[in-house]
Amino acid sequence: MPKIVLENITKVFGKAAAVKNFSLVIEDGDFVTLLGPSGCGKTTTLRMIAGLETPSEGTIKIDEKRVFSSDDGIDISPDKRDVGFLFQNYALWPHMTVEQNIGFGLENLKWSKEKISARVKELLAMLKIEGYQKRYPAELSGGQQQRVAIARTLATGPKVLLMDEPLSNLDAKLRTEMRSELKRLHKETGATFVYVTHDQLEAMTLSTKVCLLREGELQQYEPPLAVYHEPANIFVADFVGSPTMNFLAGRGQNVNLDQVKIEADGLNMIFTPVSGSVSIQPRQEVMLGIRPEHIAIADQSSVQATIYSTLPSGMETILKLQVGNHILTSVVFGSKDYQLDSVANIRFTGDRCALFDKVSGKKLATGSLELIEE
Amino acid sequence: MKLANRAKYYFRKPHNVILVALAISLAFLTLLPLVSLIRDTFIVHPSEIMTVRGAKVNDVTLFHWKKVFLDGAKSFKLFYEPLWNTLEVSLFSSILAIILGGTFAWLVTRTNMRFKSFISVVFIFPYIMPSWTLAMAWLNFFRNSLIGGAPGLFTAITGVQTPNWFAYGLFPTSVVLGLHYSPFAYILIGGILRNMDANLEEAALILKSSRAKIIARINLPIIMPAILSTFLLVFSSTMSAFAVPVFLGTPVRFQVLTTQLYRTLNGLNPGYGYIMAVVMIVIGLSILAVNQWYLGKRKSFVTVTGKSSNFSLIRLKKFQIPVSALALLFVIAIAILPLVTFVIESFIMAPGNYSFSNLTTQFWVGPGREDIGGGEPGILLNKYLYMAFWNSLKLSGIVALVVGTIGGLAGYAIVRGRGTKLSSAVNNLAFFPYLLPSMAFGAIYLSMFAKPIGFIPSLYGTFFLLVLIGSVKYLPFASRAGINAMLQLSGEIEEAAVIMGIPWRKRITRILFPIQKSSFLSGYLLPFISCMRELALFVLLITPANRVLATLLLQYNEKGWNQYANGINLLIIIVVLLINLAINKITGASIDKGIGS
Numbered sequence: 001m002p003k004i005v006l007e008n009i010t011k012v013f014g015k016a017a018a019v020k021n022f023s024l025v026i027e028d029g030d031f032v033t034l035l036g037p038s039g040c041g042k043t044t045t046l047r048m049i050a051g052l053e054t055p056s057e058g059t060i061k062i063d064e065k066r067v068f069s070s071d072d073g074i075d076i077s078p079d080k081r082d083v084g085f086l087f088q089n090y091a092l093w094p095h096m097t098v099e100q101n102i103g104f105g106l107e108n109l110k111w112s113k114e115k116i117s118a119r120v121k122e123l124l125a126m127l128k129i130e131g132y133q134k135r136y137p138a139e140l141s142g143g144q145q146q147r148v149a150i151a152r153t154l155a156t157g158p159k160v161l162l163m164d165e166p167l168s169n170l171d172a173k174l175r176t177e178m179r180s181e182l183k184r185l186h187k188e189t190g191a192t193f194v195y196v197t198h199d200q201l202e203a204m205t206l207s208t209k210v211c212l213l214r215e216g217e218l219q220q221y222e223p224p225l226a227v228y229h230e231p232a233n234i235f236v237a238d239f240v241g242s243p244t245m246n247f248l249a250g251r252g253q254n255v256n257l258d259q260v261k262i263e264a265d266g267l268n269m270i271f272t273p274v275s276g277s278v279s280i281q282p283r284q285e286v287m288l289g290i291r292p293e294h295i296a297i298a299d300q301s302s303v304q305a306t307i308y309s310t311l312p313s314g315m316e317t318i319l320k321l322q323v324g325n326h327i328l329t330s331v332v333f334g335s336k337d338y339q340l341d342s343v344a345n346i347r348f349t350g351d352r353c354a355l356f357d358k359v360s361g362k363k364l365a366t367g368s369l370e371l372i373e374e
Numbered sequence: 375m376k377l378a379n380r381a382k383y384y385f386r387k388p389h390n391v392i393l394v395a396l397a398i399s400l401a402f403l404t405l406l407p408l409v410s411l412i413r414d415t416f417i418v419h420p421s422e423i424m425t426v427r428g429a430k431v432n433d434v435t436l437f438h439w440k441k442v443f444l445d446g447a448k449s450f451k452l453f454y455e456p457l458w459n460t461l462e463v464s465l466f467s468s469i470l471a472i473i474l475g476g477t478f479a480w481l482v483t484r485t486n487m488r489f490k491s492f493i494s495v496v497f498i499f500p501y502i503m504p505s506w507t508l509a510m511a512w513l514n515f516f517r518n519s520l521i522g523g524a525p526g527l528f529t530a531i532t533g534v535q536t537p538n539w540f541a542y543g544l545f546p547t548s549v550v551l552g553l554h555y556s557p558f559a560y561i562l563i564g565g566i567l568r569n570m571d572a573n574l575e576e577a578a579l580i581l582k583s584s585r586a587k588i589i590a591r592i593n594l595p596i597i598m599p600a601i602l603s604t605f606l607l608v609f610s611s612t613m614s615a616f617a618v619p620v621f622l623g624t625p626v627r628f629q630v631l632t633t634q635l636y637r638t639l640n641g642l643n644p645g646y647g648y649i650m651a652v653v654m655i656v657i658g659l660s661i662l663a664v665n666q667w668y669l670g671k672r673k674s675f676v677t678v679t680g681k682s683s684n685f686s687l688i689r690l691k692k693f694q695i696p697v698s699a700l701a702l703l704f705v706i707a708i709a710i711l712p713l714v715t716f717v718i719e720s721f722i723m724a725p726g727n728y729s730f731s732n733l734t735t736q737f738w739v740g741p742g743r744e745d746i747g748g749g750e751p752g753i754l755l756n757k758y759l760y761m762a763f764w765n766s767l768k769l770s771g772i773v774a775l776v777v778g779t780i781g782g783l784a785g786y787a788i789v790r791g792r793g794t795k796l797s798s799a800v801n802n803l804a805f806f807p808y809l810l811p812s813m814a815f816g817a818i819y820l821s822m823f824a825k826p827i828g829f830i831p832s833l834y835g836t837f838f839l840l841v842l843i844g845s846v847k848y849l850p851f852a853s854r855a856g857i858n859a860m861l862q863l864s865g866e867i868e869e870a871a872v873i874m875g876i877p878w879r880k881r882i883t884r885i886l887f888p889i890q891k892s893s894f895l896s897g898y899l900l901p902f903i904s905c906m907r908e909l910a911l912f913v914l915l916i917t918p919a920n921r922v923l924a925t926l927l928l929q930y931n932e933k934g935w936n937q938y939a940n941g942i943n944l945l946i947i948i949v950v951l952l953i954n955l956a957i958n959k960i961t962g963a964s965i966d967k968g969i970g971s
Contacts, residue, residue, distance in 0.1 A: 052576050079582040091573035095595040104591075105581030156581065 002063040002082075002159045002192050003028045004049060009058035011044050011216075018044045019055075020216040026209075031186050031193040033203040036213035037239070042196045045213070046162050049194060050085050051078035062160060084158035084191075088165040090149035092137040098124075098148050099133040105156045123151040143174045154189065163195045167202065179206060200240050204228065212236050229352050234361040237289045237354060243318055246295070246328045248288040249358060252280050260355065262288060266324035267303075273367040274351050280364065287361075289354040290369065292318070295330035297338075301345035303371040312337045321346060347371065388878045392787035393796050396780075400803040403846045404810075407818040408655070414648040414821045415439065421642045438645035452634065452646065457653070459623075460613055460630040463548050468608040470552025472601060475559025480593075481701060483567040484575075486687040488698035492705075499709035501557035502954055503947050504907035504924065506617035508550045510943055511712030513621060514719050516541045521625050523934075524726025527715065531728075543628040550618050553708050555608045562607075566600040567593075585688070602668055606661045613657060614811030616910035617924075621931065632813045632910060639817055639914055648821065651814035658809040713947065720753075720941035737937040753941045758926065763945070766922040769837070770905035773844035777852045778898030780845070785856020785897075786882070790865075801857075808850035812910035819843050820914050835917040847911055848901035855897035859890035899957050906950050 004026040011019040019041040026032050034042035047053040049060060051067065054075060060068040062083070067076040078085075092101055099120050106116045124130045127147040137145055146166065153161065166182075167175045183206060186193050197203055203210045204224045212219040212227065212235075220232040231237035237245050250264030258277035262269045269288070280286065297319075305321035305328070317337060319330045323346065330346070338344065351368040384390050415438055418429045426437045442453045481487045482494050500508060517526040518536045529535055539545055574596070578588045594601075616632040623633060631650050638647035690697055719725075723734040734740070740752040753759050784804050791797035807815065819842075823833040833839040863886065871881045887894055909924040916925045923946050930938040 050580060052579075078576070078580050083580065085577065085580045087573040087577060089571060089573060091571060091577040093574055093577075093592060093596075095598075104578065104583075108582040108587070152577075152581075 003061075004160065004192065004194070005059075005061040006045070006049070007059040007061075009045070009048060009055050009060065011041070011048060011053065012056045018216050019048070022058075022213075022216065022218055024211060024218070024221065026192060026194060028192055029190060031183075031195065031206060031208045032211055033195045033197055033207040033209075034211050034213060035197060035200060035203040035239070036219075038198055039215075040213040041216040042198075042213050043164055046164055046194060046196045049160075050083050050162050051076060051081050052085075081160075082158060083160040083162055084153040084156065086149055086153050086161065086163040086166045088168060090137075090145050090169075092145055092149055092152070094137055097134050097136055098129070098140070101137070101148055102152045102155050105152065109156060119155060120151075123155055126154075127151045142170055143178070146170060146174075146178065150185070154185075157189075158191060160192045160194070161189070163193065165196055165198070168197075168199070175202075182206060201242060204240065210240075212239065230363070230366060231289070231354060232363055234287055234289070234356050237356070237363075241291060243292050243329045243331065245354075246290045246292065248290070248326060250286060250288065251283045252286040252355075253282045253284070254279060260286075262286060262355075264288065265326065267326065268372050269348075270370045270372055271353070271355055271365075271367055272351075272370070273355075273365040276365075278355065278365040280357075285358040286364070287356040287358045288369065289356060290328070290348060291352065292329045292331040293333075294348055294350045294353060294369075295321070295328055296347055296349045297330070297332060298345045298347045301347045301371070302373050303346055304343050305346045307338045307340055307342050307344060309340065310338050387790075389787040389790035390796075392783050393791050393794075393800050396784055396787065396800045397796060397803065400800065400806075400846075400849075403842070404803060404806050407822045410822040411648055411651060411814075411818045415645060415652060417645075419644045422645060425643065438643070438649055441643075442646050442649045453650065456629040456631050456634045459544065459628060460632075462544060463551060463615075463619070463630060464609045464612040466544075466548035467551035467555060467612045468605050470549065471555040471559045471608045472563075472604055474552065474556035475561075475604070476563045476601065478556070478701065479560050479564035479567055480589075481697065483564055484572075484688050485690050485697075486694060487690065487701060488694065489702050493701050496705040496709045497560060498557045499705075499951070500554050502903060502950055503709075503712075504617070504909070504943070504950070505551070505554045505615060506621050506909070506927075507712055507943060507947060508553055508708065509546070509618045509621035510940065511715050512546050512550055513541075514712075514715040514940070516546070517625075519726075524724070526726075527718070527728065530726065538626060542622055542626040546622045547619050547628070547630075550622060551612045551615055554618070555611060558608060558611070559604045562604045563597060563600055566597045570596055599669060603665055606665045610658050610661050610809065610811075613654065614813060614910065616813050616913070617928070620928070632811065635813050635817060636913065639820070644821075647817055651811070651817045654811040654814045655809070658811060662809055713944065716940045716944040716947075720937050720944060722937065725936055737941055750935075750938070753938060753945070758921075759923075759942065762921050762923045762926040765837075765920055766906055766924070766946075767949075769840055769844060769922060770902045772841050773848060773905045774898045774902035776841065776845045777848045777901040778894070781849055781852020781854075781897045781901075782856040782859075782887070782894050784849070784853040785858070785860045786886070788853070788857055789860035801853075804853040805850045807847050810847075812847065812908070813914070815843065815847055816911050816914040834915070835919070837920050839915055840912060840920065840922075843911060843915065844901070844905050844908070848904055851900040851904070852897035855893055855900070859893035859897075860886075862893070863889060895957070899954070903950055903954055906953075907946060 004024075006022060006024045009019055009022045010017060022041075022045065034045055036042050044053055048055050048068070049062070055068060055070065057070045058068070059066060059071070062081060066072070066074050067081050068074055093104070096104065099117075102120045102123055103116045106119060111119070120133065124133060127150055129144055129147045129151070132140060132144060132148075137148065140148065146169075149166070167178050170178060179202065195203075195206065207224055209221060210224050210227045211221045214235055220227055220236050222230075227236060228240055231240065234247070238247070248262075248264040248267065250262045250267075252260045252262045252271070255261045255270070258273060260271040260278060260280060262271055271288070303323065305323045308320040308322045308327060310320075311318040312335070314335055316334070317332045319332060319338065321328045321330055321344070348369040348371065352366055353369040354366050355364045356362060357364055385394075416434050416436070418426050418431055418433045418435055418437070420431050423429065423431065426433075426435055429435060429437075441449065443449055445452075478493070478497055482490050487493070513526060515526045515528045516536045517523065518529060518538065518541050519525045520535070520538055521542075525535065570593075575588050575592055578592050583591070614632060616636065619628065619630045619633050620636075623629065631654055635647045635650045635654075638644060638650070718728070720737055721733050721735065722728065723732050723736065736752060738752045739754050741755065750756060781804075784800065788797050788801045788804075810818070819839065820834065823830075823839055826832050833842070867889070868881055868886060871885050876885075907924060909928060912922060913925055913928065916922065921929075923942060927939055927942045927946070930942065
């Protein structure tokens with residue numbers, strides 16, 4: 001069964017390297033998202049797996065078979081790699097009807113007419129687009145075009161499905177709907193999915209593993225919740241999660257064996273790692289990362305904040321809190337609203353606050369955080 | 375009162391003023407002449423008194439129509455054979471142009487062929503150069519001595535005498551016109567390919583299609599409308615070509631409609647010529663109708679275009695070197711070699727003798743000699759040449775200024791008034807001259823302005839008439855450029871200025887023009903270059919006092935003064951290429967941004 005292995009892949013366009021020495025193992029049946037801001041090399045990586053782009057260096061294996069190797073001069077063309085590819089703009093052929101679009105790949109496999117029409121029917125039903133088979137793509141809505149594109153890709157039953165931001169051209173409502181359908185498709189086809197997106201929410205909700213890229217380099221490759229709770233560095237912590245994580249820059253020093261005392265422009269805190277200890281230089285520059293859901297409004301606390309703004313949405317309320325010179329974002333679940341400029345007691349909850357080294361950006365530890373008075 | 379108010383509101387919008395002004399003047403300059411032309415096919419002209427028995431000048435007669443269409447063998451010689459030749463030439467050259475242009479467009483946009491930028495620049499040359507350039511080069515290479523005169527370079531080098539069918543007539547005319555218009559196909563098809571989302575091809579590739587199948591099933595059907603449009607445009611352009619058949623057809627009496635038109639209008643039977651002009655216009659209009667009908671029919675599958683940002687070029691692998699070399703040789707052969715032959719031909723004393731001792735500078739800087747060229751001095755000492763050169767520059771410059779400005783304003787008004795009947799009427803009127811074969815258009819103006827109409831005096835023989843016809847004929851280039859430029863600008867850009875109370879003139883000159891500078895400037899460049907190398911349009915209207923380089927060249931060619939003709943042609947090409955290059959470098963405007971004839 002297909003397992004995809006990328007070894008030391010580098011891709012250079014002109015002088016700029018789009019992907020740098022990148023290695024990745026995608027297990028059979030995984031749903032892996034390549035996530036990152038635009039220009040991070042995720043689409044290039046996907047196209048290199050498909051064979052649409054030629055790596056400058058490295059090796060790619062699909063199903064234990066080398067499809068590309070710069071050392072041995074192997075470069076198998078896309079049509080022989082047995083992959084499906086879903087394009088961002090669907091790439092439906094405008095001069096063919098829906099059924100011709102879906103059947104084209106089967107025609108290339110020399111299927112008989114009857115078998116093709118049976119398979120097309122099956123796919124039309126599966127993607128809920130029966131009745132549109134005689135239409136041209138231009139006569140379909142965006143969502144329907146998307147379904148036709150998926151049907152066309154699935155028609156030949158590829159065991160690897162590569163998808164390049166397939167939902168980015170849909171409106172918000174359709175996108176949510178298609179997300180759950182994609183997850184069903186993954187289950188039903190049993191294929192290996194590799195999915196490119198810049199939408200962290202899509203990556204979080206869909207995938208079994210998230211691969212975060214930045215400027216062509218791998219940042220973290222782990223299941224979504226691990227990426228969320230144990231971000232490898234400041235970039236990952238900042239990219240994943242909405243509203244974004246709060247960051248407080250400050251200086252730290254070890255106290256009481258395993259704790260760290262942090263001063264951040266008027267706020268003083270004690271950080272206790274969950275496990276083990278963390279040792280830092282005295283007055284080392286650090287960055288604290290606190291998820292919005294870990295800042296709570298309490299009945300009593302030693303620290304007070306002013307409500308800077310509130311955004312109640314019914315299910316939760318997003319608050320901006322002014323604490324000293326800092327503005328912190330907090331999420332309060334439930335249907336609550338607050339007076340602007342009123343004063344609230346706040347505290348940090350849970351043991352999943354992250355401590356980063358400010359210079360390297362690397363995570364030092366996760367743990368609980370407590371505000372203290374000087 | 376209400377009506378007056380409505381008129382006041384209507385004309386407060388600048389684009390309405392422009393539209394009304396254009397509608398009136400274009401109707402006068404394009405539709406009225408057409409009526410006058412049709413009238414001319416039914417009346418007796420002064421030179422025809424002798425042929426139409428018992429008739430007086432301006433009598434109504436069906437004589438011309440009968441002679442042209444229904445007079446057996448005479449009609450055949452006069453009309454049907456040239457018509458058939460015209461259709462053959464147009465058909466062959468359009469097919470050749472599309473195959474060549476399409477292939478180069480595909481190679482440049484889709485493969486990893488080498489020397490792309492050089493090839494794509496040089497491939498356009500034959501189109502920028504006058505159409506007879508390649509015809510003259512063909513003669514320089516392949517002319518034979520079978521019909522008298524000295525043989526060309528090919529025979530001089532190989533000793534092989536070229537057969538007549540190869541040297542003159544249908545074959546070389548079609549090939550040369552095909553080569554001349556292949557850049558046109560290249561620009562149009564290349565534009566579509568460049569905009570065609572490459573993912574469409576990649577999607578087929580992933581679904582295991584062969585390269586040949588992708589071209590046949592994906593590329594071709596999608597660019598088919600563009601190919602058809604190209605075919606029709608090239609067809610109508612070659613149909614109205616005059617210079618090439620003159621150069622390559624005349625030696626063997628190979629006549630096409632335009633050469634017949636020239637002969638009859640300059641001869642004793644202008645009535646015949648006017649009928650041929652009508653026939654050419656009818657063919658031109660039918661071509662447009664077919665094009666419109668076809669484009670309308672295929673509305674349901676408009677080309678879905680997108681940007682092809684992520685696109686890897688097709689690797690030609692072991693064919694890369696041979697294909698690149700072949701393409702390179704080809705563009706050199708069609709674009710650079712001709713220039714070399716002009717240089718050689720203009721420096722030899724006795725035609726056909728290419729030995730070193732036969733070289734001379736007589737035709738460039740020599741004083742006049744009684745035994746050569748009727749005593750004309752060398753080109754660079756010839757006052758007629760300087761006069762023609764100055765006339766060409768003056769004419770092209772003025773036409774470009776007039777057309778570029780009016781075309782830009784027309785584009786503005788048409789786009790702003792979009793959806794109204796007047797706007798689409800002006801749009802069609804401004805495009806109409808494109809469909810009128812140049813020679814026929816010249817014939818129309820000759821017929822209409824030869825005598826005073828109302829307060830307008832007879833314009834025949836005036837420089838003004840040349841400017842007028844050039845401006846109307848090239849308006850389609852400029853108005854297209856203007857429309858394209860305006861369509862790319864959202865209306866809000868101007869509205870933002872309206873709200874701030876910025877007057878109309880300032881909006882045009884300070885906001886709209888600067889943003890789309892290169893598109894608007896293309897509207898000046900194209901008419902200039904076209905005008906510099908125009909022959910068919912002016913040839914009927916030129917008098918000795920206002921001749922231009924192109925007609926001077928024709929004269930020298932008719933007299934058989936090959937060296938002068940080659941030298942003059944070299945001058946025209948150098949000027950055109952230099953100006954094109956200069957404008958391109960300074961402003962970014964380029965010939966491939968617009969359409970051409």
